[in-house]
Amino acid sequence: MARVLPKRDAVIIGLGWTGSILAQQLTDAGLNVVALERGPWRDTATDFNIAYMQDELRYAIRKDLFLKPSVEAMTMRNNAGQTALPMRDYGSFLPGDGVGGAGVHWNGQTWRFWDSDFSIKTHLTQRYGAAKIRGLQLQDWGVTWDEIEHSFDQYEYICGTSGKAGNIKGQIQPGGNPFESPRSRDYPNPPLRMPYASTLFAEKMRELGHHPFPLPSSNLSRAYVNPLGIRMGECTFCGFCERFACGNYSKASAQTTILPVLMKKPNFELRTDSEVLKVNLTPDGKMARSVTFLDAQGVEYEQPADVVAVCAYALMNVRMMLLSKIGTQYDPVTGKGTVGRNYCYQTSAGARLMFDDKHFNPFIGAGALGQTIDDFQGDGFDHSKLDFVGGAGISCTVSNGRPISNRPTVPGSPRWGAKWKQATVDGYQNSMGFGSQGSSYPVRENYLDLDPTYTDRHGRPLLRITFDFPDNDVRMSHYMSEQLEKLTKPFNAKYTAVARLQKGWNSVPYQSTHNTGGAIMGTDPTTSAVNKYLQSWDVPNVFVVGASAFAHNAGMNPTGTVGALAYWAAEAITTKYIKSPGALVPA
Amino acid sequence: MDNSLRGVTRRHLLASAAALPILAATADGRTISGNLPWSPFAGAPPRPVNPLGWYFFTPVEAATVEAIVERLIPADQLSPSGKECGCAIFIDRQLAGAFGQASRLYTKGPFRQGLPTQGYQGDLAPAGRYRLGLQALNEYTNTTYKKDFRALSAEQQDEVLAGMDGSKIKLNLKPGFSTKEFFELVLQNTMEGFFADPLYGGNKNMAGWKMIGFPGARYDYRDHIDKRNVPYPRGPVSIYGMEG
């Protein structure tokens, strides 16, 4: 029998990026908020020690900061013809854990999706006709660029994002991204200083007539005070970024940008080591009344609240909705149902160049350090004569040279023995890489649901991922590989190897932790799970915040857009919902 | 040191008394409100392994693994051998700990044969895989060469390893655990041992790092980021302050 706790105005499930943003905004508006976080408390001063954080084995290989599959795993299959089996260890993507979530160990690349992303179906149909996108389940998001631009700005200023604007109020800025949608002002900090490899990349891209610009980075280029008065430090290019927490306050995370202010508020309480099992609805299923959670001893509690914000990471958000019966399960056969629909990922390719006359220092890096071009991004180039839609950002980043994982050799080199040693010595400091990070468009058959066989430690069904790269995306990625052949030629490297995407998504090697969709936002309650304010169509006092809301994934890292949507949703709650609780958009 | 009466203190100096978390009387997880938790000596620093002895491997297993890592990373002018660098010790300590027990993994059944895209579906943790794999390896070499692996010549050992790597040799393992998988596991762990921080028992004297010029646990490269085509001038350092 669960013990019932005193009611709060709002309960937030998960205290990562979106949970922290919502908690901060809601408490500022005077709400009494409690956050329930499954994982442990984590903070820079106590847990991200600058003298032992540089441990590749512990953090990058043994994944010390990440979610353990023993706590929550997922099953996967490429298509309905296969039987999904559990990913007994995470490989292809690595969910976060604890306070700050994946925001603790992300790379820090901070992008804004384009205005054409938010109205992608309208945009592509107008430009190319409906036939072009047949077979893709693309949908408009329900929110426009103009509506949400200020939320992007808000997030970037909280993070201290370091970059160079390319389009300020319609004026193209030299040195920035000419393809980006118009911003109201520049980034709060200038770009990071660039390493040799990225500088070479930018020079060559310019020669080829493309438009390189510095990757927008939430590894900060200088010490900074954000709008909450919180100070951050200057990135020291340590090269222990993704998979690691930052030891000197120079990577944006909930810890470094929000928690020092949030945690002091008398109207905010955090409970860590507390796992929410489900959201409890009223008997008619129309409102949420509480959440049930287990504390560290496994004792069950019920936390009543007027508003429930599901902020548990995209995949866990979807699972929470399914376990709580908020919305109906999507069925890929009938196309009916909304929860689990439009699951997307990221479609990547790359190139490796090896030289014998150039010396790089691959260990001098940061997660979002590099130069990039959007000349092949999204719909920024003409697809009329191409057999796909979508595009990719092509970058030369220098994020790490950690040797257990990153010691490139000429393709075909032995992987052990004396020749391996020589090849490794020859390759380690003489190699640069290009990445092509491409869009991931939804198709009917890629979706999320609950697994029929496998359960977690509490007996609840695991999330099942049914996903493979759609043919459209494979064609897009192959096109990018062809572009990479062209882009790498002028470098005259001794060896160049361009990767080519294979169909049959493999859950083992790491690719990307950009899982999107499953509880998508939209204008139509029959094809989306939440409305434009990320409010559930079915249960209006539930808001589901995260990349689960993405109706598709662009060729860009999602966190910038996730942060903007979190501010956008928080604004809707504090300026609209609490004044007049109920559906904010007529169903 | 004068232990006698000194000044009267002002308050109980558990560093910042105001920074202690306020523990709620309700749920037991930690309830935190009003401040950021902090305490002196906070953190979980890694513990350097004791470099002596074997914690997991039997003497035969230890000698077998030493022989393997010696071939995977042979000694030459670039570095000492994998054995000399402590890779076998590294693997032993890893198998004796959480890695060996696969404590982070999802281990609920049912266990089914999976597709390559679905990852390892066996029920053996790495510790079990090494026990089985090393035994099977010696069984194989005794059948084929009439000797344990460690007694073979270097060429023969390379032959066996290449055969495992190329899926040409089939050791007597179990369904869901192939010879190739066993080889990949050992290779991966050997490389981890060669390039991880020396506190874990391998990469002795930072030999792996020195071989490729990786500066180890340094954290500030602001004075070198702008340099074009210039090698980094400083040698490696380890987490526990070894300098090379």
Add this chain to the structure above:
Amino acid sequence: MGRSGFRRRSGFFWAAVFVALSVPALAATTDAGKYQVILGDCEGCHGKDLAGGVVLETPFGRMVAPNITPDKETGIGNYTAQEFNLAMKRGVAPGGKRLYPAMPYPYYAHMPDSDVSAMWDYLRTVKPVKNRVNVNQLRFPFNLRVLMRGWNALFFRPQPIADASKSAEWNRGSYLVNGPGHCGACHAPKNAFGADKRALTGTSLQGWFAPDLTSEHHAGLGSWSRVDMVEYLETGRNAHSLASGPMAEAVENSTSRMTMADLDAMAVYLKDVPPSKGNGGGASGIDAQMKAGARAYELSCVACHGRDGKGSALFPPLAGNAAVRQVRADTVVRTVLAGAKAVATPKAPTGPGMPSFGWRLTDEQVANILTYVRNNWGNQAPAISPETVKRIRSELHSSS
């Protein structure tokens, strides 16, 4: 002894001076009283809700600050205003019970009766909390309060803190520092009986060294401007230093909540405090330590404090930081070994932490790094020995 006569006269004198110097009056005496409670940092010992229970570890044993809420059973709800005044200014509780000077009545004695009665008015409005506190846990014979009569006879001699030849601001600052602020309670060296010796030259305080606050240029605050001092008291940080440990609390509970005019007055006063003898100057014959320290500093410290020791907007500088140049090593050694959490105030909420390095650095390495830091970039201070580090390390571990 004529003591009370002396005090009454000085109290009267001071009250007259204070009336002349009052800052623009706060509306009601409860507001004034609330502000006095902030000035006195009552929360620091009596707890955020003033219901007591904060433990004070002293060389004489353990004391626990009592409940000063108006609860009639467990607090001071049965006190009269006069009894409160006697407790605050004479260290005498109802029934003649003597208080220990852990309650800084020798400082509060400088407060005019009007300030004390304003505090009383405020305290009566505080929410009563039922919390029974076992106050006196001192070892025999220190638990015999009657002995305080002798202590008071020897050491309770409040000196005049006003000076008519100085400005109104100076006098207000003197009042704040020597009266309710009781800065000397931590920053003034004590004799064997716990009484103050010299003013504000710094002293060890069970694991910390409260630094020299005189105008001495190197170990004191002589290089700080008036603006530097106000900024530090208001936010806990300035270009030279960053508060942590017990001072972080004092800033958070007290000085960050004071008026700017009062902080400025304290700055005026402190800048005028005659210089101490300093820290004895730089160390000599330390080449080996300096070399080894420089190397160790490069590996452990540069990523935050910089090769130039200048820190950043977030991390405090070490170059030119008086806090690292104190004659005794307690604070710097414990900061390196155990880490430290910096102050967080509404104006500067970050509260960054220095991580703990004790697991990684030997006593010798700590001694080398700190000797290097204390004697590089123009810093000069006594060297630190590995034995000192060893002692402090074991004291920290036995107390935490």
